[in-house]
Amino acid sequence: MANQAPVTLAREDGPKQAKRFNFTKRQLEALRPGNRQTWVYDEKAAGLALVVTPAGHKSFYWCARLKGRFRRVKIGPFPSVTIENARKQAQRLAGQKAEGRNPADEQQDQRRRQAHIN
Secondary structure, rough: OOOOOEEEEOOOOEEEEOOOOOHHHHHHHHHHOOEEEEEEOOHHHHHHHEOOOOOOEEEEEEEEEEEEEEEEEEEEEOOOOOHHHHHHHHHHHHHHOOOEEEEEHHHHHHHHHHHHOO
């Protein structure tokens, strides 16, 4: 992964290089909120990201391109979800993608089923 070209994100003020590093608890705790959402990506687990909102909330997501569309699946809030658990979830979701399944659609379907039960 270290040999891959840096990911760039299109922004109003021009492209910006995405931050990609090996997640550690200390580094994620040190991330501070800015004026807009900040996305950082893990070098160990493909597609694992953490978003820091302007309010200071931090959540893990798995990000991937599925059928030509960029999709995100929320894994859970940091630090309630540990880095190791987030990595395991990201690997599980990547495995579903490799099997031809769409984890984002499956998560949405599950939420709809739960809404009908409640």
